[in-house]
Amino acid sequence: RTLPNLSPWSLKLETWLRMADLPFTNINNEFKKFSTKGQVPFIELNGEQIADSNIIIEKLKEEFGKADMDPTDPMDQALASAFSALAEDHLCWTLFALRSQLGFDYLLSDDGFGRHHGSGLMKSIQHLIARPLISRHMTYRAQGQGMGKHTPDELHAMANKALASISVFLGDKPYFGGERPTTLDATMFGHLAPFVYTWTPEGKLTKSVKETYPNLGKYVERVKEKYWPDWDETCSTMDMNTHKNKE
Amino acid sequence: LRMPAPALLKRDWQKDHVYLVQFPRMGCIPTASPFALKLETWLRLCKIPYTNVSNEFTKMSEKGQIPFIELNGRHYADSVHIIDVLKHEFKKDPEALLNPLEKAQLIAFRALIEDGIFWAIPYNRSRNTKWIAGDKGFSGHFHGVKKILFEKIMVPKCIKNMKAKCHAQGIGRHNQLEVEKMTKDQFDSLEDFIGTKSFFFGEIPTTLDITAFGHIQQFLHTPMASDELKNHLEQKCPNLTKMVNRLKDEFWPDWDEACSKLSLATTMDGPEEAAAAAAESH
Numbered sequence: 001r002t003l004p005n006l007s008p009w010s011l012k013l014e015t016w017l018r019m020a021d022l023p024f025t026n027i028n029n030e031f032k033k034f035s036t037k038g039q040v041p042f043i044e045l046n047g048e049q050i051a052d053s054n055i056i057i058e059k060l061k062e063e064f065g066k067a068d069m070d071p072t073d074p075m076d077q078a079l080a081s082a083f084s085a086l087a088e089d090h091l092c093w094t095l096f097a098l099r100s101q102l103g104f105d106y107l108l109s110d111d112g113f114g115r116h117h118g119s120g121l122m123k124s125i126q127h128l129i130a131r132p133l134i135s136r137h138m139t140y141r142a143q144g145q146g147m148g149k150h151t152p153d154e155l156h157a158m159a160n161k162a163l164a165s166i167s168v169f170l171g172d173k174p175y176f177g178g179e180r181p182t183t184l185d186a187t188m189f190g191h192l193a194p195f196v197y198t199w200t201p202e203g204k205l206t207k208s209v210k211e212t213y214p215n216l217g218k219y220v221e222r223v224k225e226k227y228w229p230d231w232d233e234t235c236s237t238m239d240m241n242t243h244k245n246k247e
Numbered sequence: 248l249r250m251p252a253p254a255l256l257k258r259d260w261q262k263d264h265v266y267l268v269q270f271p272r273m274g275c276i277p278t279a280s281p282f283a284l285k286l287e288t289w290l291r292l293c294k295i296p297y298t299n300v301s302n303e304f305t306k307m308s309e310k311g312q313i314p315f316i317e318l319n320g321r322h323y324a325d326s327v328h329i330i331d332v333l334k335h336e337f338k339k340d341p342e343a344l345l346n347p348l349e350k351a352q353l354i355a356f357r358a359l360i361e362d363g364i365f366w367a368i369p370y371n372r373s374r375n376t377k378w379i380a381g382d383k384g385f386s387g388h389f390h391g392v393k394k395i396l397f398e399k400i401m402v403p404k405c406i407k408n409m410k411a412k413c414h415a416q417g418i419g420r421h422n423q424l425e426v427e428k429m430t431k432d433q434f435d436s437l438e439d440f441i442g443t444k445s446f447f448f449g450e451i452p453t454t455l456d457i458t459a460f461g462h463i464q465q466f467l468h469t470p471m472a473s474d475e476l477k478n479h480l481e482q483k484c485p486n487l488t489k490m491v492n493r494l495k496d497e498f499w500p501d502w503d504e505a506c507s508k509l510s511l512a513t514t515m516d517g518p519e520e521a522a523a524a525a526a527e528s529h
Contacts, residue, residue: 037420055425078439081432082355089362144415149310154328162358165351 001111003197004234008092009053010041012190016057018227018243019181020066026240031116057183069183080184083169083176086162087191094159095194097147098201100138104131106199115238152201160208166192167213174222181223189223196220253309256300257317265290265297265333266317270304272509275383276468277502279372281365282326283314285461289330291498291515292457293339299511304385304401327361330454342453349448353455356440356447359433360458366418367430368462369409371471374423376406378470387509427475431483434476438484446490456490463491 005011017024035042035051042051045063050056061067071077099107106112108127142148147155166188175181176188195209196217210217224231230242257266267290269283278284290297300317308315308324315324318336323329334340342353378384380398389397413419418426437459441447446456466476467488480488495502501513 039417039420052421052425054429074439075442078436079352079355081436082352082359082440085359085363085433086355090358093362141415144412146412146416149312150325161354165354168347168351169355 001115001235003193004228004231006107006112006194006198007040008088008190008194009039010190011193012088012186013041013043013053013056015189015223015227016069016183016186017060019186020060020064020069022060022064022066025244028240057186061183069181071177071182079169080176080182083166084184084187086165087188091159091162091166092191093142093145093147094155094162095200095205096138096145097142097150098152098155098159098205099199100135100142100148101152102201103199104135107134111199156201156204159205160212163195163205163208163213163216167216170215170219172215175219181227185223189220189227192216192220193224253306253322255317255320255322256302256306257298260317260320262319263296263336264318265295266300267297267314268300268302268306268308268316269314269511271301271385271388272505272511273384274381274387274506274509275378275470276464277499277505279379279384279465279469280313281368281461281465282312282361283461284464285458286314286316286326286329288460288494288498289333289454289457292341292452293333293337295333295337295339301511327357341451341457342448342455344451345448345453352440353448353453356437356455357458359436360455360462364430364433364437364462366413366416367426367471367476368465370413370418370426371476372469373406373409373413373419374472375470376402379405383470423472427473430476431479434480434484434487438487441486441490443486445493452494456494459487460491460494463487464495467491 003011005014014024014026029040034040035049037051039051041053041056042049043056044050045059050059057069061069071080108114108131114123139148147158150158170176176184192209195205200206209220230245233245234240234242256268260266267283267287269278269287270280273279276284278287287297287299302313307313309322310324312324314326314329315322316329316333317323318332323332342350345353372379380386380394380402385397386394410419421429444450446452447459448455463480466480471477498515499505500515504510505513
C-alpha cells in the first residue's frame with residue numbers, strides 16, 4: 001500500500017526498465033513462482049528465463065543497446081560499483097535484519113502484504129501459518145548474510161553511516177549519474193525508497209533519510225515523480241500494470 | 248536481549264595490550280579469515296601492541312565469529328567495530344586526513360570488498376574443500392585420530408555451514424562462471440579506483456588498503472575452485488596486486504615463518520626480537 005514492491009531488487013529492476021524506456025509487462029508470482037535460482041524478480045525475454053536482477057540488467061543492456069545507462073569513465077564506473085555494493089550488499093541488509101528482528105507485524109499488515117490474504121477468518125489463518133514460516137526464513141537469511149548477528153542499535157549505526165556516505169556522494173546532483181539517471185540510480189531508488197515509504201523501527205531511519213540526510217529523501221521523491229507517475233494508482237488498486245494506462 | 252559476553256580467554260591481561268583471538272596458522276597463508284588478516288595487519292600498521300591467542304578452532308566471539316579481541320578486560324566482536332574501538336582507545340586513525348567525499352568513498356569500497364568480493368571466498372571454498380585439512384591448511388596441527396576427526400567431521404561441518412550462508416546471502420545460487428565474472432568485475436573496480444596511486448587514497452595506506460589486503464591475499468594464496476580469479480588479479484589488476492604485495496613485504500616479513508612453523512608468535516621484528524619481547528613481558 002505504501003510502495004509498489006517490498007523487494008528492493010524488484011523495485012530496482014522495474015525502475016530500471018522505466019528509466020531505460022523498455023516495453024514490459026508485470027506478472028504476479030502469487031508468492032509462489034520463483035526463478036531457477038529460487039528468487040524474484042526474474043524475467044522472461046523471447047522465451048528465455050533470466051534470473052538475478054544484476055544479470056538481467058546486463059543482459060537487457062546488451063539486447064536493447066542500452067550501454068548509455070552506465071558511465072563510460074572507468075573511475076565513475078568503479079564508484080558506481082562501490083556505491084551500488086554499499087546500497088545493495090550492505091545497507092539493504094541492515095533494514096532486512098531490522099525487519100527480521102522487529103518488523104513482522106508490519107509485513108503482515110495491510111501496509112505490507114496483508115491485503116493479499118483476503119479478510120476475516122481466512123486472513124487470520126493465513127497469518128497464523130505464514131508468520132513463523134516468514135520469520136524463520138528471514139532470520140535464516142539475515143543470520144547467513146551476517147547482519148542478523150547485530151543488535152538493533154548496531155544496525156541503526158551501520159545504516160546511518162551508509163546513508164551518510166551515500167548522501168555525501170549524491171551531493172546536490174539530480175541523479176547519482178549526474179544529469180541523467182544510470183543503473184546506479186535504479187539501484188539506489190530500489191534500496192532507498194523503503195526507508196522513505198515503509199516502516200522503520202520507531203521511524204528513526206525514515207527520519208534519517210528525510211531530515212538528517214535530506215538530499216536522499218528529496219532524491220527518492222524526485223525519481224518517484226518522474227518514473228512512477230502511477231505510484232499511487234498501483235499501490236491502491238494493486239494492479240501491476242498501471243504503467244500501461246498512460247500509453 | 249543481549250547475551251553476556253563470553254568469559255575472558257586471557258585472565259592475566261596486560262593493560263593497553265590487545266589480545267587478538269583467531270584461528271591457528273595455516274600452511275599457505277597466516278590465516279584463511281580475511282577479517283583476521285585485515286585486523287592483525289591493521290594492528291601492525293598502527294603499531295599497537297598485541298598478542299595472538301589461538302581460538303583452538305572452537306572459541307568464537309559473542310557474535311559467533313573470528314576474529315575478536317580482548318582489551319583491558321573487555322571482549323569486543325566484529326572486526327569493523329573492533330577497529331573503531333582501537334582508533335578511539337589508541338588514538339590512531341589512518342584515514343584522519345581524508346576529506347568527507349573520500350571518507351564516503353572509503354565506506355563504499357569497503358562494502359564492495361567485505362560485502363561483495365568477500366562472498367566469493369566461502370563460495371569457492373565450499374567447492375574446493377580438501378586443502379583445508381591438508382598441508383596448505385591445518386593438517387600440521389593434528390596427528391593420529393584427531394587428524395582424521397578434523398578431516399572427516401570438523402571440516403565437512405564447516406563447509407556445510409559455509410554453503411548455507413552462501414545460499415542465504417544469495418551468492419550460493421549462482422554457478423561458478425557467474426560468480427567468477429562478478430568477482431572479476433569487482434576486482435576491476437578496485438583496480439580502476441587505485442589507478443597509478445600507491446594506495447587507494449594516495450601515498451599512505453588507510454584501513455581500506457588493509458581491508459583489501461586481507462581479502463585479496465586469500466585469492467592469491469589459498470586454493471579456489473579454479474585459477475581464474477588469481478590469474479585475473481595478477482594479469483588484469485597489476486596495481487591492486489602490487490599494492491597488496493607491497494603491504495605483505497612491509498608488514499609481513501614473517502609470513503613464510505608463520506606458515507611453515509604454524510606459529511602465532513612470529514612478529515614483524517624477527518625471531519630474536521620476538522623472543523626478547525616475550526621474555527620481557529613475562
